[in-house]
């Protein structure tokens with residue numbers, strides 16, 4: 167019974183997210199077949215413009231500091247992805263790459279360092295009764311996730327950039343220029 171219900175809800179979830187109204191989004195994490203043009207300065211848009219540009223999930227993560235559920239579809243996709251780079255789904259700024267990706271098993275995409283440090287900002291976040299360090303896109307101010315330090319991961323930095331996959335755009339290395 168439980169298994170049947172799980173299967174049904176998994177199928178329902180898949181049906182809901184596999185194709186949005188515009189039919190352009192088939193993955194939880196955006197994937198670009200072409201290398202995107204990166205912003206050269208700050209990207210400033212009003213709320214209406216962000217709502218038009220982003221999917222509901224992207225808007226929730228990037229503009230409302232939302233958190234996707236752990237072990238969700240974007241994370242499963244992330245684990246399957248090969249070499250490539252991870253850009254901001256809001257403004258295309260390069261943020262992370264598969265070189266800094268590691269498996270922390272925490273349920274969200276993890277990196278030990280940004281690929282382009284100038285595109286990644288951090289600030290203290292005291293929401294939800296915790297003191298954490300929020301990670302943001304330095305170009306458009308989009309919320310990406312949080313960074314944790316000193317957890318004992320065997321990586322060059324011992325930092326875990328715990329990032330919402332739904333706010334990223336994956337660009338495989340073989341993407342066309």
Ligand SMILES: [Zn+2]
Pocket residue numbers: 254255256257258259303304305306307308
């Ligand atoms: Zn951005």
